[in-house]
Amino acid sequence: MKATFDLSRAEWVKSSYSSGDEGQCLEFAPDIAATAGVVPVRDSKNPAGPALVFPVEAWTSFTSAVRNGEFPAI
Incomplete structure (x- = not known):
C-alpha cells in the first residue's frame, strides 16, 4: 500500500x-x-527532491541504534 503525505x-x-x-x-x-505517525526524511541539499517516510517506531529504532554506535563508521 502506498500512502501520500502533504509535506x-x-x-x-x-x-x-x-x-x-x-x-x-x-x-x-x-x-x-x-x-x-510517520517521520519524513530528506537530503537538505535537495529540499525540493524526494523525501523518505518511515513509521515512527522504525525511525525511533534507527536513531537509537545510531546513538548507541551500532553502525560502523565509514
Missing part, C-alpha cells in the same frame, strides 16, 4: 548528526511525526 507545510529540522558544511546533511520533519 508542503512540514517544518524541517537538520539532524544533529549531520556533518556541517561537508554536504552530508539530513533533515526530518518532527511535526509530521506528531500528527501522522
Whole structure:
C-alpha cells in the first residue's frame, strides 16, 4: 500500500548528526511525526527532491541504534 503525505507545510529540522558544511546533511520533519505517525526524511541539499517516510517506531529504532554506535563508521 502506498500512502501520500502533504509535506508542503512540514517544518524541517537538520539532524544533529549531520556533518556541517561537508554536504552530508539530513533533515526530518518532527511535526509530521506528531500528527501522522510517520517521520519524513530528506537530503537538505535537495529540499525540493524526494523525501523518505518511515513509521515512527522504525525511525525511533534507527536513531537509537545510531546513538548507541551500532553502525560502523565509514
